[in-house]
Amino acid sequence: MVTVVRTVLGDIPATELGTTDAHDHLFIRSPLLPGQELNDPARAEQALRAFLRLGGRSVVQWTPHGMGREPAALEALARASGAHLVAATGLHQAVHYPAELLTRIMGTADELFVSELTEGIRDTxxxxxxxxxxGSFHGLDAHAVQTMRAAASAHHRTGAPIAVHLELGTGATDVLDLLCGELEVPPCSVLLGHLGRCPDSVMHHEAAEAGAFLAFDGPSRTNHATDWRLPELLLSLADAGYADRLLLGGDTTTPGTPGMPHLLGPLRSRLRLTLGEDLLEQIFTLNPARAFALAPHTKGAKG
Known part of the structure; x- marks a missing residue:
């Protein structure tokens, strides 16, 4: 059976993703970052084309519901550039939303997620x-539990992978216990983000052993004190047999950062010294094709 990835222009064979930025944001806004919105289509196109010139092919945007995803702009960018772009549904932490929005949608969040996965975002x-x-810092608060229950329900109905923001890279065990334990989401359909922000190699190995994908996705900022440890963290996981679990992304969230071109430029050159080109090819190309593929599901959903 041919596996597919759902892009903003439709489903494509997973093998066509090519070199992939596994976590980034072309558009995003949050009340926590006033005046630092990414909402300029021209800037987004400039960053995307720079990424493509460096050999990139696909960008997975983790911007969820209610945070300025700009689906129509993503569609226009994909058509103009030829890039494969993947959009997200879901919800971030509660602090990123007005209380009235959460009150309105939380009881039926799973239906919202399924609708945006199968019918479309905002009638587009x-x-x-x-x-x-x-998640929340070192655990799960009530909002995280509720949204993850909705995400698991939507996954079982659509096969869509679940990407998880780990606050400062913490709480992976709690996330996996809930999603993959109680809620029976296959670990291979769970992507754990921001692991480089908590360079705990033991925790990383435990998450990999559980079967989840591990996203190291802070390099666009180049200012985290832990970023310099990225080569050794990746090499340790690869040497332990988890090379097929690893993903890399830029996670550009504010203007003025090096952004996604940094991923395939300076960062890739630096990682090549430690990891070698074959492993980088697996991380940038082979692993995303499996991580972002729609899994088989039993409860019918369009597409």
Missing amino acids: GVRAGLIKVA
Whole structure:
């Protein structure tokens, strides 16, 4: 059976993703970052084309519901550039939303997620290809539990992968216990983000052993004190047999950062010294094709 990835222009064979930025944001806004919105289509196109010139092919945008995804702009960018773009449904932490929005949608969040995965976002016809949720610092608060329950329900109905923001890279065990234990989401359909922000190699190995994908996705900022440890963290996981679990992304969230071109430029050159080209090819190309593919599901959903 041919596996597919759901892009903003429709489903494509997973093998066509090519070199992939596994976590980034072309458009995003949050009340926590006033005046630092990414909402300029021209800037987004400039960053995307720079990424493509460096050999990139696909960008997975983890911007969830209510945070300025700009689905129509994503569709236009994909058509103009030839890039494969994947959009997200889901919800971030509660602090990113007005209380009235959460009150209105939380009881039926799973239906919202399924609708955006199968019918389209805000009547645009642009369908999301993954579900973004978020943990809290060193655990799960009530909002995280509720959104993850909705995400698991939507996954079982659509096969969409679930991408998880780990606050400062913590709480992976709690996330996996809930999603993959109680809620029976296959670990291979769970992507754990921001692991480089907590360079705990033991925790990383435990998450990999559980079967989840591990996203190291802070390099666009180049200012985290832990970023310099990225080569050794990746090499340790690869040497332990988890090379097929690893993903890399830029996670550009504010203007003025190096952004996604940094991923395939300076960062890739630096990682090549430690990891070698074959492993980088696996991380950038082979692994995303499996991580973002829609899994088989039993409860019918369009597409």
